[in-house]
Amino acid sequence: METLLNPYYLQLIMFIIINAILGISIYLTLATGQLSLGNAGFMSIGAYVSALLTLKTGVPLYVAVPLGGVAACLMAAVIGIPTTRLRGIYLAIATLGFGEVVRVIILNLTITNGALGLSGIPSMSIMISKNLTALGLAAGIGGINVKQLGTISVILILAGILGLLVFFALRLSTSRLGRAFAAIKADEHAAEISGINTRYYKLLAFFMGAFVAGIAGGLAAHITFYIGPKDFAYHRAVEILLFAVLGGSDVVWGPLLGSIILTSLPEVLRFASEYREMIYGGILVTMMAFRPQGLISEETLRFWRKKLTSRPTTSKPGEIPRRTAK
């Protein structure tokens, strides 16, 4: 128990969840086929806005984090309205440039404290621990001390947010909107001719991705106490994209799996931590060559669904499989 509640592991779990949220943000933008590298930029906006609001104006955390998401969304409107006209690699380059611009601005503003970054950001776990102490749980419960309780509560909150976002993404993918997204991804021109306002839906997807990335940024800021412009540099943008490249971007489970693997991998391969970026590059090349659709594609899901549902139907011959039922 004591080793399981090691602060190191707890923090790793938090990072995995934050990255999983970022994975969802890239999934949402990629759902319309938009290759955006701007999500690190949106994340930084969310992080800084939320951190500054709590530091300078004393706005409570639960208000500051969503406001960070809203700020990222507003920035997405500024950058998105001209760039959604771009496609493929051109959009990638434009959004990459956007991310760098945001980073350089943050580096040079006084309010963001330049290259030194912001420190002493109110921490979620400390805040919760304090509240728990106030509730008379200073001694902790069942051998778990109040500090750990605070961290565990944060993990539960993060997991709750992640769960909500997964639910959102799953429902979206089977709805009218999700079909429009998929159609745009498959063939934008044919989608437009089929009566879909492609520009509107591409912007919507872009906004949703930015909002979720902003939320992830805000959450990250209140977990790590410190944020600096370096945290949101180019490598971050690529890392987020890698979640989708490794896991696949067809279904929401893809980027989710990608983010879990890529966040825990460096920890598992501690000894190879210096080669982290090299391993990333290697993964990217290998995936492109052997499995460009990512680890989980729709076909993978279909395959497993068939495999898992075939057994119950053979044992109950009276039941007709849902897929073929008319």
Place this chain on the structure above:
Amino acid sequence: MTLAVEQLTKQFGGLMALSNVNFIVNPGQIVGVIGPNGAGKTTLFNLITGVLPPSSGKILYDNRSLIGLKPHKITELGIARTFQNIRLFGHLTALDNVLVGAHCRTKSGLWEGIWHTRTQQQEEKITRDKARELLALVGISEEESSLAAALPYGKQRRLEIARALASKPNLLLLDEPAAGMNESETDDLQLLIKKIQELGTAIILIEHDMGLVMNICNKLVVLNFGRKIAEGVPQMIQNDPAVIEAYLGKEEE
């Protein structure tokens, strides 16, 4: 009338893809657009559907100008089309392709989709039922849950027609629907187009299969080098010397 094209001109640099083309489509009519390759037929479709802006001239649909409208708006107004080179959403199922076609006739948005509200569920059910009817109409009910890309060529053509019909068009533009089909498939297609006409939809048909065109069109418009060289009922066109020379070839001495 459903559609009126007046003095329609499209210039690509020095090339006159279409020049001063006029014709009208009356409700429920099948109008065939024929002409040699490069005559401007597909450009005509691209102008009507708003994919390309015309250089000059008018396109009136139900007495409303279509110029400057976005393609999805034009589809919403009731003009649907298929493509010469099939453009289906390959990794979506046949049914989903048709459901995408019904997009502009359905309303549920983000909120309804996430929470599966009662109106959303009703709408979804109605739309699915209608989509299945359309798949039955074009004769590919069995393939409902196969991926569009996995369908054989002829069925992909039919699916594309079903997707276009899902937007409930008053005017359907078919760009070489019989291309690459064998004789029996073309016969089936002819029946299908007739059926669609009976449902009250006007059709503009670009086609090289003269048998099909002569059989089902109420009127033909012949283009050559971007100009309309003839217009009239099929029998008349068949005997028009200009058409014979430009398109069907000169009769041997």
